[in-house]
Amino acid sequence: METLYLILIDPFVQMVDEPSFLVEVLIGGLTSGVMYSLVALGFVLIFKASGIFNFAQGIFVLFAALNFVGLMDLGVHPILAFVITIGIMTALAFAVDRLVLRPLVNQDPIILFMATIGIAFFLEGFGETLWGGDVRPVQVGIPDAALFWELGFGEILVQSADLFAGVIAAFLVTVLALFFHFTPVGRALRAVADDHQAALSVGIPLNNIWVIVWAVAGFVALAAGIMWGAKLGVQFALSTIALKALPVLILGGFTSIPGAIVGGLIVGAGEKLFENFWGVPLLGGATEDWFAYIVAMIFLFFRPQGLFGEKIIERV
Amino acid sequence: MLYREAGQFKTSYSADQAMLTIPLDRWFVFALTAFAVIGVPLLASEYLMVSILVPVLILSIAALGLNILTGYCGQLSLGTGAFMAAGAYLAYKIATNITWLPIWVVIPLAGLCAAAIGIAFGLPSLRIKGFYLAVATLAAQFFLLWLFVKVPWFVNDSISGVPPAPPRSVFGFQVTGAAAGNEAKYLFVLAFVIALAWIARNLARSRIGRSWMAIRDMDIAAELVGIRPLPTKLSAFAISSFYCGVAGALWALCYINSVEPTAFDINRSFQVLFMVIVGGLGSVLGSFLGAAFIFLLPIFLNSAPGWIGYSVASDTITHIEFMLFGVLIIFFLIVEPHGLARLWQIAKEKLRLWPFPY
Numbered sequence: 001m002e003t004l005y006l007i008l009i010d011p012f013v014q015m016v017d018e019p020s021f022l023v024e025v026l027i028g029g030l031t032s033g034v035m036y037s038l039v040a041l042g043f044v045l046i047f048k049a050s051g052i053f054n055f056a057q058g059i060f061v062l063f064a065a066l067n068f069v070g071l072m073d074l075g076v077h078p079i080l081a082f083v084i085t086i087g088i089m090t091a092l093a094f095a096v097d098r099l100v101l102r103p104l105v106n107q108d109p110i111i112l113f114m115a116t117i118g119i120a121f122f123l124e125g126f127g128e129t130l131w132g133g134d135v136r137p138v139q140v141g142i143p144d145a146a147l148f149w150e151l152g153f154g155e156i157l158v159q160s161a162d163l164f165a166g167v168i169a170a171f172l173v174t175v176l177a178l179f180f181h182f183t184p185v186g187r188a189l190r191a192v193a194d195d196h197q198a199a200l201s202v203g204i205p206l207n208n209i210w211v212i213v214w215a216v217a218g219f220v221a222l223a224a225g226i227m228w229g230a231k232l233g234v235q236f237a238l239s240t241i242a243l244k245a246l247p248v249l250i251l252g253g254f255t256s257i258p259g260a261i262v263g264g265l266i267v268g269a270g271e272k273l274f275e276n277f278w279g280v281p282l283l284g285g286a287t288e289d290w291f292a293y294i295v296a297m298i299f300l301f302f303r304p305q306g307l308f309g310e311k312i313i314e315r316v
Numbered sequence: 317m318l319y320r321e322a323g324q325f326k327t328s329y330s331a332d333q334a335m336l337t338i339p340l341d342r343w344f345v346f347a348l349t350a351f352a353v354i355g356v357p358l359l360a361s362e363y364l365m366v367s368i369l370v371p372v373l374i375l376s377i378a379a380l381g382l383n384i385l386t387g388y389c390g391q392l393s394l395g396t397g398a399f400m401a402a403g404a405y406l407a408y409k410i411a412t413n414i415t416w417l418p419i420w421v422v423i424p425l426a427g428l429c430a431a432a433i434g435i436a437f438g439l440p441s442l443r444i445k446g447f448y449l450a451v452a453t454l455a456a457q458f459f460l461l462w463l464f465v466k467v468p469w470f471v472n473d474s475i476s477g478v479p480p481a482p483p484r485s486v487f488g489f490q491v492t493g494a495a496a497g498n499e500a501k502y503l504f505v506l507a508f509v510i511a512l513a514w515i516a517r518n519l520a521r522s523r524i525g526r527s528w529m530a531i532r533d534m535d536i537a538a539e540l541v542g543i544r545p546l547p548t549k550l551s552a553f554a555i556s557s558f559y560c561g562v563a564g565a566l567w568a569l570c571y572i573n574s575v576e577p578t579a580f581d582i583n584r585s586f587q588v589l590f591m592v593i594v595g596g597l598g599s600v601l602g603s604f605l606g607a608a609f610i611f612l613l614p615i616f617l618n619s620a621p622g623w624i625g626y627s628v629a630s631d632t633i634t635h636i637e638f639m640l641f642g643v644l645i646i647f648f649l650i651v652e653p654h655g656l657a658r659l660w661q662i663a664k665e666k667l668r669l670w671p672f673p674y
Contacts, residue, residue, distance in 0.1 A: 103650045110392055113450070114593060115649050117586070122642025129635040243582075246451045284466045293455035300440045300452060 011277035024157060025276045026269055031162035033268020034169045035231075038224035039245035040252065040260035041173070042217040047254050048193040049213040052101070053113045056120035058243055060218055063127045064089055065225025070131040082222070089218025090211075092123075097211045136229070165227045172223055173261060176216075180257075189213060193255075247296030253306030262307065267292045335517060352506055357499040365502045372611050373509045374566045379591040379603035380516050381559025386589070387598035388520060389552035390532030391441050395453035396560050396588040398460035401580035402430040403561025404568035405470045408575045411482050411492075412472055419484035419492060423508070423569075427561035433460070434557025441549050457582055465577050478576040481569040492569040501570050508566060512559060517600045519555070528552050529598070560588075590641060594648050596655030605656040613640065 015022045042057040054060075067088050071081035100115050180186040191199040192209050200206055244267065252263025271291040279287030299306065324339065326332040336342040360369065382396050407426035411419065437456040441449050464470050471479050483493035490496040491504040519525045527548045530538035539545055568575045587610060595606020614637050618630070652658050 100646055100650075107649075107653075110390070111649055111653065113392070114589075115646050117589070118642045118645030118649065120642070121586075121645065122639050125635040125638025125640075125642065129632065129639070243454070246454065250448065250451055286462060286466070290455065290458035290462050293451065293458050297440060297452045297455045300444055300448060304444050304448065 006282060007278070011281075014277060021276075025272050027158060027162065029269035029272030030265055031159075031165060031268070032272070033265040034166055035224060035228050035264075036244050036248045036267055037261045037264025038169055038172070038220060038227070040248040040264050041176070041257065042220045042224070043245055043249055044252075044254065044257055044260045045213055045217045045220065047249075049189055050101070050192075050210050051109060052116065053109065053254075054217070055113060055116040056123060057217065057221065058245065059120040059123045059127075060089070060092075060221035061225040061228065063092075063123045063225075064218060064222035065229045066127045066131045066136075068222065068226060069136045069229060073136070085222055086219055089222060090215040093211050093214030093218055096214055097207070101210065102207075161230060165231070168223065168227060169261075172220065173257070176220075176257065179216075185212060189216075244292050247292040249306070250296040250299055251306055253308040256306070256308035259306055259308030267295070270295065335521070349510060352510075353503070357502060362498050365498050368612070368615070370502055370505050371567075371571050372608050373505050374563050374571055375588065375591065375611055376604045376607040377509060377512055377566070378560050378563035378588045379595060379607045380512060380600065381556045381563065382588050383592050383595075383598065383600070383603045384516065384519070384528070384559065385552050385556035386592055387596070387602075388525060388532060389528040389549065389556075391438075391549065391552060392450045393453040393556070394450050394582070394585050394589065395437065395456035395460075397580040397582060397584035398453075398457040399430050399434055399557045399560035400564025400567060400584065401461055401464055401577065402433050402557075403427055403564035404575050404580065405464045406430065406561070407565035407569060408479065408482070409470055409472070411484060411569075418486065419569075420486055420504075420507075422484075423562055423565045424558075426565045427558040430561025430564070431554040431558040434553045434560075435550055438550055438553030438557075441553065442546055454582075457585055461577050461580065471575060478574050481573045481575065484569075492573075494573040496570070505566055505570055508562060512562065513600060513604075516559070520598075520600065524548075524551060532598075590645060593645055594655055596657030597653065599654065599657035601660065602655045602657030605660070609656060610641075613637070 039057055039061055042060060043054060046052055046054045046057070064085055068081050068085045071084055072078060076084065096119060100119060101112070104112055104115055180190055188199070188204045188209055189212070191202070191204055192206065192213075196206065199209075245264075248260065248263040248267050250263075251266060252259030252261070271288045274291050275285065275287050279285050279291075324337070326337070331337070334342075336345060356365065356369065378396060378400060381399075382393060385391050385393050403423075403426045406429040407423055410417065410425055411422045414422075417425075433456075437453060440452040444452070465477065468474070468477070471477055481493045483490055483495060485491060486500075486504060489500040491500045520528075527538065527543045528551075530541070530543050531545060531548050531552075535545060538548075564580060567579060572579055591606035591610045592603065593606070594609055595604070596602025614633075617633050617637055617640070621633075648655055
């Protein structure tokens with residue numbers, strides 16, 4: 001009875017008792033969720049267009065941020081560094097398409113997945129060789145101050161950088177949505193996502209589309225990398241954090257952009273709430289490591305297509 | 317010239333169904349085994365035996381395990397490290413609590429426990445496949461390691477959380493722990509390797525192995541010809557986890573001499589996956605070749621610059637190692653998806669026709 005009370009009732013009593021703590025935890029969770037969302041967004045873009053599950057997306061984030069920071073440390077103006085990094089990510093997309101994807105065309109998805117693990121390892125080593133393995137702070141003028149907000153039940157602490165990240169993410173998603181709906185390239189991308197053969201038959205060049213979609217994913221990775229870097233510094237631990245985008249995808253659905261966003265927010269908020277109200281008092285903490293994966297696994301049992309996934313996963 | 321298939325007539329079914337039908341192959345395997353058992357302990361240096369052969373052999377067992385799951389049954393797993401950890405922690409727990417149990421029983425028992433855990437995490441594979449399953453195995457990786465670190469029961473409430481391996485003996489020779497003799501350790505590990513490799517090879521060509529391969533190649537067709545996916549997949553998970561558990565137990569007790577979580581983190585899972593890809597998906601020989609290759613490559617990279625008179629910073633070596641692993645993976649997937657084992661086979665086929673190819 002005692003244990004049941006501790007698990008089922010007590011955390012909620014605490015939440016009601018200290019609403020400002022609850023709100024702070026929630027905001028902290030949502031902001032880290034934004035980061036997961038941005039990584040997951042890159043996954044979804046590539047998965048939709050080419051059916052490839054790009055394990056290297058997390059490394060893309062890191063690699064883009066490393067290049068950006070490295071260039072800035074060399075004295076390049078941030079905007080110029082941003083443009084150059086986009087160029088690098090496009091070149092990378094091109095190289096991946098020519099050197100990895102094209103020779104492996106028509107292989108099992110699982111083979112392609114393992115190939116992207118190879119890409120991930122290569123880029124990790126390459127990035128470190130180029131720019132070194134130190135933690136680098138990003139200074140792009142993102143305001144970083146602690147704000148105190150007065151709410152009805154008390155005062156809460158908010159980092160302005162977190163708010164900024166949220167705004168950028170919302171902006172990015174809007175831009176991408178507009179891009180997908182109103183530009184010829186965006187329409188072509190959606191057509192390819194729906195049906196490769198039909199897209200080919202109306203004259204959409206599949207090869208170029210793949211390069212474009214990988215480049216767009218690279219751009220999203222850069223945005224995610226800069227924000228993540230501004231928060232934590234650009235460091236190689238980012239790649240493990242980025243692995244969490246995988247459960248986010250399962251939650252949100254592999255083919256849905258809104259799913260990636262909502263999934264990221266749910267995972268971010270959920271793991272922080274679980275850690276603070278159940279993990280630390282009952283389980284000894286550090287539950288953030290696995291919470292997202294276990295939730296994803298439970299989801300796989302009951303709703304394998306995720307919250308927003310359109311297509312039912314092939315059952316076995 | 318010596319290696320000929322032609323003229324090798326069989327007069328009985330059992331000869332026809334033998335594991336190695338060509339006599340030269342058979343003698344080669346027997347000779348290699350005999351050399352490994354007798355020759356190596358007499359000839360090899362201490363460093364070669366303890367620091368290279370023991371870990372390579374243990375990782376071969378893990379690679380065999382993953383190969384059963386990924387190579388034969390087609391279910392991708394990124395949780396190898398966690399199943400190895402399960403074997404290691406439970407072997408420690410069993411060995412320290414049931415002290416009268418001989419160590420050669422403890423390790424397979426720990427493997428069985430790992431198999432049970434493997435079945436639990438393999439359950440989602442009944443509904444999903446491909447990379448969805450990879451995420452489920454990642455759950456095993458992170459959750460199990462967390463569990464072993466956070467629950468002191470597994471390490472008998474050891475204060476440091478990293479208890480030393482309990483010293484245990486077989487036939488009066490100590491085989492586990494830091495004080496064990498090199499030869500004893502090596503032979504103990506080798507015994508497991510020989511037994512498990514033999515079992516794996518026979519499993520792969522028996523009914524169960526064939527049903528794994530059928531599920532891998534096309535699950536719907538396999539179901540149509542009467543293979544039940546549920547027992548087939550779960551048996552692959554169970555046997556694979558058993559192998560990984562045994563490998564983890566040996567790794568902790570015979571190689572690093574302590575039970576520590578960092579030895580079984582996600583990098584270990586990737587390392588074993590690379591062994592399987594480079595060695596050859598769906599090949600017993602490939603598991604050994606891959607394990608040796610992936611384990612020795614960093615050692616080679618570290619010492620190679622010294623041989624030609626260069627000195628390179630060790631972190632540069634690590635970066636190059638990462639890049640090389642990535643390139644190798646992609647290279648093998650593109651050029652030779654069946655890995656080193658397939659190259660070996662091609663060499664044998666060439667040799668068969670030598671010196672008069674068509």
